[in-house]
Amino acid sequence: MNGKLHSLATRLLDAVDPLLGKPRWYRRELARAVAERGMLADARLQLIEQIHKLAASHRQLADNHQRLADNHQSLADNHQELANRLQALAKDRYRLIDRYLVLLQDCLTGSIYEDPPLNTLGQESFDPVLRQYGWDWPSRAHTMIGRARLANIRTLAERVLREEIPGDFIETGVWRGGACILMRGVLNAFGIHDRRVWLADSFEGLPPPDAGRFPADANDTFHTFVELAVGLEEVKRNFEKYGLLDDQVRFLKGWFRDTLPGAPVERLALLRLDGDMYESTIIALESLYGKLSPGGFVIIDDYHVVEGCRQAVHDFMTAGAIVADLHEIDGVGVYWRKPDGTDSPA
Numbered sequence: 001m002n003g004k005l006h007s008l009a010t011r012l013l014d015a016v017d018p019l020l021g022k023p024r025w026y027r028r029e030l031a032r033a034v035a036e037r038g039m040l041a042d043a044r045l046q047l048i049e050q051i052h053k054l055a056a057s058h059r060q061l062a063d064n065h066q067r068l069a070d071n072h073q074s075l076a077d078n079h080q081e082l083a084n085r086l087q088a089l090a091k092d093r094y095r096l097i098d099r100y101l102v103l104l105q106d107c108l109t110g111s112i113y114e115d116p117p118l119n120t121l122g123q124e125s126f127d128p129v130l131r132q133y134g135w136d137w138p139s140r141a142h143t144m145i146g147r148a149r150l151a152n153i154r155t156l157a158e159r160v161l162r163e164e165i166p167g168d169f170i171e172t173g174v175w176r177g178g179a180c181i182l183m184r185g186v187l188n189a190f191g192i193h194d195r196r197v198w199l200a201d202s203f204e205g206l207p208p209p210d211a212g213r214f215p216a217d218a219n220d221t222f223h224t225f226v227e228l229a230v231g232l233e234e235v236k237r238n239f240e241k242y243g244l245l246d247d248q249v250r251f252l253k254g255w256f257r258d259t260l261p262g263a264p265v266e267r268l269a270l271l272r273l274d275g276d277m278y279e280s281t282i283i284a285l286e287s288l289y290g291k292l293s294p295g296g297f298v299i300i301d302d303y304h305v306v307e308g309c310r311q312a313v314h315d316f317m318t319a320g321a322i323v324a325d326l327h328e329i330d331g332v333g334v335y336w337r338k339p340d341g342t343d344s345p346a
Contacts, residue, residue: 097189104185104242105150108178110141120227133330137227142238143178145274145301148330153179153272156297156335157186160269167269167293170198172256172284173301175228177235179272184244193248198265200252200284205229206276207255216278216308256280260287268292274301278308285316294340303334 106112114126117136130136134146143150157169169183183197205228209217222228232253239245252259256275260283268291273284281300292298302309303326317324324336 108143110138115141142176149333152329165269165295167267168196169270171272172200173274174199174201176230177238196248198250203232214279216311256283269296272299278312281309281312296338299335301333
């Protein structure tokens with residue numbers, strides 16, 4: 001035997017020999033311990049692999065979370081951009097509505113083409129100040145109430161829509177229809193299809209005074225002015241000129257005492273009275289005020305210029321114990337808000 005091999009065998013026998021003298025159970029336990037240690041080593045390796053896998057999964061989740069955060073931020077940015085665009089569109093929409101309604105008002109008053117007045121009141125040429133306050137009678141324009149009172153109609157109509165006060169619009173005493181054309185124009189501009197505009201008028205002028213029933217009208221002469229008699233067909237043609245004659249426009253033809261008490265109007269949000277006389281004013285209030293929604297508006301066109309009209313308003317409010325602030329419009333007309341709403345100027 002080679003010397004080196006002999007030496008190696010001797011060393012191996014020397015290393016193993018101590019075990020040979022041990023009991024068998026000891027050798028079995030030693031073998032089991034060695035095997036378990038190997039299993040623990042394998043388990044440790046498996047655990048390390050699992051830890052690596054979990055770490056990789058965690059990194060992937062972190063990456064996904066970051067992508068979700070980036071997507072969320074992107075969505076938030078898109079939402080803000082969309083909100084800004086919608087706000088800009090809303091502003092632009094109202095700008096166009098405003099331009100349309102301003103143009104409509106200028107056309108209805110005749111201001112845009114400086115319509116000269118009828119010489120009934122002694123004025124012969126167009127005066128923007130007189131037309132502003134309705135102190136002349138236009139020769140061709142479709143309303144005589146002036147720019148200020150026409151603007152008041154628009155303001156209150158828009159407020160009704162903004163505050164969602166339920167009901168239709170009505171004017172009692174319409175002349176050529178201009179005020180009601182503006183009411184219909186407001187509904188058209190805002191795309192409102194579930195409200196109507198009612199026009200109540202004899203379409204034959206004003207009635208002779210009934211001094212027996214209404215002493216305040218005893219000396220009234222409005223019935224003698226043929227300029228105040230405008231036929232129904234002419235008023236309809238005026239609506240057609242603006243493209244606003246449709247099924248949202250309804251007409252109540254006849255004297256107020258005959259048409260208003262049983263008028264098929266269910267609910268009102270805006271009630272405008274322009275009948276001049278005590279009789280016309282009191283009948284309209286008695287017939288229609290009960291149909292006005294809380295928070296709705298009453299406009300009295302002739303309050304400061306026709307004593308019978310003013311007296312009718314106060315008699316009605318006194319009889320009904322109505323307490324409401326009268327708001328000035330232009331030194332001629334006034335308006336108030338039906339109690340149970342916020343009684344503040346529009």
